[in-house]
Amino acid sequence: MQRREFFKKAAVTAGAVALGTNTVEAGVTGQPIDNRKVSEVAFPEKRPLIMYSDRPPLLETPRDVFTSTLTPNDQFFVRWHMPDIPTHIDPDTYTIHINGLVDKELHISLNDLKTKFEQVEVTAVLQCGGNSRSAFQPIAGGIQWGSGAMGCATWKGVRLGDILDQAGLDKDARWIGFNGSEKAAYYETPEFIRELELTELDDNVILAYEMNGEDLPYLNGYPLRLVLPGYYSDSWVKMLSNITVTNEYKKLFFMDVAYRVPDNETESETPEKRYPTTKPIKKMNVKSVIGYPTKESIVSHKSHVVVRGVAWDDGHGIQDVMVSVDGGKTWEKALLDDGKLGRYAYRAFRYPFKPTTFGKTTIMTKAISKIGEEQPLAKDIKWNHGGYKYNGIDEVTVEVI
Amino acid sequence: MKKLILSALLLASPLFAQVKEKVEVPYVAFPIKMGKGFDAIQTNCLMCHSFGYITNQGRQSKKFWHGKVVKMVDHFKAPMDEKAIQETTDYLFEHYGNGKLK
Numbered sequence: 130m131q132r133r134e135f136f137k138k139a140a141v142t143a144g145a146v147a148l149g150t151n152t153v154e155a156g157v158t159g160q161p162i163d164n165r166k167v168s169e170v171a172f173p174e175k176r177p178l179i180m181y182s183d184r185p186p187l188l189e190t191p192r193d194v195f196t197s198t199l200t201p202n203d204q205f206f207v208r209w210h211m212p213d214i215p216t217h218i219d220p221d222t223y224t225i226h227i228n229g230l231v232d233k234e235l236h237i238s239l240n241d242l243k244t245k246f247e248q249v250e251v252t253a254v255l256q257c258g259g260n261s262r263s264a265f266q267p268i269a270g271g272i273q274w275g276s277g278a279m280g281c282a283t284w285k286g287v288r289l290g291d292i293l294d295q296a297g298l299d300k301d302a303r304w305i306g307f308n309g310s311e312k313a314a315y316y317e318t319p320e321f322i323r324e325l326e327l328t329e330l331d332d333n334v335i336l337a338y339e340m341n342g343e344d345l346p347y348l349n350g351y352p353l354r355l356v357l358p359g360y361y362s363d364s365w366v367k368m369l370s371n372i373t374v375t376n377e378y379k380k381l382f383f384m385d386v387a388y389r390v391p392d393n394e395t396e397s398e399t400p401e402k403r404y405p406t407t408k409p410i411k412k413m414n415v416k417s418v419i420g421y422p423t424k425e426s427i428v429s430h431k432s433h434v435v436v437r438g439v440a441w442d443d444g445h446g447i448q449d450v451m452v453s454v455d456g457g458k459t460w461e462k463a464l465l466d467d468g469k470l471g472r473y474a475y476r477a478f479r480y481p482f483k484p485t486t487f488g489k490t491t492i493m494t495k496a497i498s499k500i501g502e503e504q505p506l507a508k509d510i511k512w513n514h515g516g517y518k519y520n521g522i523d524e525v526t527v528e529v530i
Numbered sequence: 531m532k533k534l535i536l537s538a539l540l541l542a543s544p545l546f547a548q549v550k551e552k553v554e555v556p557y558v559a560f561p562i563k564m565g566k567g568f569d570a571i572q573t574n575c576l577m578c579h580s581f582g583y584i585t586n587q588g589r590q591s592k593k594f595w596h597g598k599v600v601k602m603v604d605h606f607k608a609p610m611d612e613k614a615i616q617e618t619t620d621y622l623f624e625h626y627g628n629g630k631l632k
Contacts, residue, residue: 173553182582183558212578217552268588268628270598314578317607347553386605401632 158510160524161261162275164192164423174346176203181272185209185311186348190277192525196420196437198470198477199252200280202341207348208257208278208362210321211311215368218310223352225336229306229374232297239338239352246287246295251333253358253473254281254441255365258388258410262516264507267400269516276418276523281439281475284356286337289330293374301376303327307355310368322381323364325357333358333444333473336369358473359443361410361518363388390513397511415442415504416520417450417478417496428490428527434482436463438523439475440496446472448501452480453493457506457522460495484529491526560585567621574610574618578602584626591630595622 168180172188179189188207194200220239227235237245256279263273293305309321337356338345345351350367357364390396391404398404417440428434436454440447446468451460463478484490497503507521560581562571575584587598596619602608603615610618 168558170556170558172556180558180582181586182560182580183556184580185583186555187583187586214555216554263588268590270587270590270594272583272586273588313606315607315609318578319605319607348555386601 158264158266158507158512158519158521160264160507160521161519162263162273163525164425165189165275167191172207172348174203175205175207175348178204178206179275179277181274184212185214187272188348189274190280192275192277192418192423193420194277195418195439195475196477198439198466198475199282199341202282202343202346202349205255205280205282205340205346205349206257206278209311209348209367211313211318213312213314215310215312218352218368220352225353225369225372227292227296227372227374229372230299230302230376231293231374232299233295235292235296237292242287242336242338242353246291248285249288249335250283250285251335251356251358251473252281252283252470253333253356254279254413254475255362256280256413256441258361258363258517259515261519261521264510264519264521265512265516267512269512269514271516279362279418281441282340283342283470284335284337285339285342286335286353286356288332289334289336289355289372290332292336292372296374298327298374299376302374304375304378305330306371306373306375306379307364307366307369308371308373309350309366310370319381321366322379323355323366324375324378324381325364359412361388361413363410387515388517389515390517395511396518397513399512400514403514410517412443413441414518414520415447415496415498415502416440417494417504417523419492419494419523419525422492422525422527424525424527426527428484428529430487430529431483431485434484436480436482436492436494437477438494439477440465440494441473441475442496442498442502444473445502446499447476447496448499449497450476450478450480451495451497452478452482453495454482454484454490456491457493463494487529489526490529491524493522493524495522558582563625565621565625567617567624570614570617571621574608574614575602578606578608584622587626589626589628590622591628591632592619592623593632595619595627598622 171177181187190206260278261276353369355366389407391398392406392408419438421437440450450463463480466477562581
């Protein structure tokens with residue numbers, strides 16, 4: 130444990146994120162807290178972002194970034210679980226180990242990974258299961274994220290399946306465990322390991338070393354992370370160190386306690402009465418977020434405004450994004466981008482409108498997936514104690530002057 | 531010729547060799563309220579996470595804060611005795627509580 134190093138580092142006083150205050154009444158889900166102030170501190174390779182913690186680093190992307198399909202690396206959100214992230218990784222000696230129920234254990238260097246396997250790319254949304262948690266009332270446990278604990282990038286790497294093929298799976302192989310390099314302060318603390326069942330994996334699952342044409346940023350899991358298109362980010366293990374194949378499920382904190390929702394049809398419960406059984410959050414639901422305008426935007430009367438934002442789901446694809454500029458009374462289809470980055474990517478949308486009334490105007494967006502799932506109104510989102518999977522219709526209220 | 535040199539340079543440098551040297555994550559001094567039990571917070575919480583991780587949970591009930599502290603002991607193996615659990619819970623509820631016991 131390199132605890133002392135944290136204290137040796139120069140202290141930087143920062144405008145930390147203030148305690149969230151939401152005006153909605155108890156028991157009602159509302160809009161997440163919107164566009165909190167960006168911190169004065171820039172983290173390595175990042176522009177200043179909304180900051181909740183330095184150790185582990187927790188950084189949120191501001192709303193106005195979400196106007197295009199890809200999220201820039203230096204504005205991409207950051208979420209770690211443990212205090213001790215290796216501060217130095219030598220790409221020349223870095224090796225990923227594959228072991229357990231395999232015919233042949235593998236120790237693959239970064240260079241071998243880049244040269245001895247087929248190189249593939251997938252564009253996919255990475256979203257924290259607790260994204261928008263601040264929408265839940267009463268306040269759900271966990272960091273009170275706004276809607277920027279997410280991003281979309283083109284990930285380049287090697288198919289997990291190709292690596293497992295080379296190792297050769299034992300006939301009893303059923304579970305794959307992924308171990309990250311982050312360390313706790315105490316040896317007894319459980320490591321950050323995720324397990325996935327073999328049947329959940331397909332050719333879109335890759336080990337990625339590149340993000341939007343650059344090496345993975347340090348805080349996004351350099352030099353290698355798991356990319357699991359369609360799934361919430363808790364499964365996208367960063368700084369991968371080890372992959373272990375087993376025949377039975379191992380009980381793990383980050384699988385069995387954290388990142389779970391009530392195991393019922395609506396995945397909901399009441400603050401007074403928790404549902405007795407839970408299930409992992411796994412796949413993302415359909416959602417859209419407005420990138421422009423924001424509540425800070427100045428919108429002129431009778432000007433040509435183009436509302437922009439992004440929409441996504443777990444890979445079924447986005448059918449339509451509906452926009453309302455009259456507080457939800459009437460809805461019209463937005464224009465979608467060409468979708469050529471694939472079904473796991475954001476669909477950027479745009480909607481031109483001319484504000485003809487002065488004063489407050491509320492813009493709302495509702496995404497509908499290709500299987501007909503659509504976003505509910507924020508007030509119809511049902512509560513769960515972890516504040517996971519919020520996907521209410523997004524709202525931005527601007528002043529037309 | 532100029533073009534040749536440029537492409538040679540591009541070839542020679544890695545895409546973005548960001549972790550060739552030690553990365554420094556900034557240390558941030560989060561504002562935190564002083565009061566009874568603060569010593570226990572400093573001793574027991576700061577080992578693993580910043581004060582920001584605490585204050586950004588939002589205002590919560592006594593039951594919530596007690597549950598969080600117990601989670602740190604049970605799941606994350608924080609070495610805390612009953613007294614420390616009590617002191618940290620009381621502090622958290624007093625300064626970051628919502629006034630509700632449950």
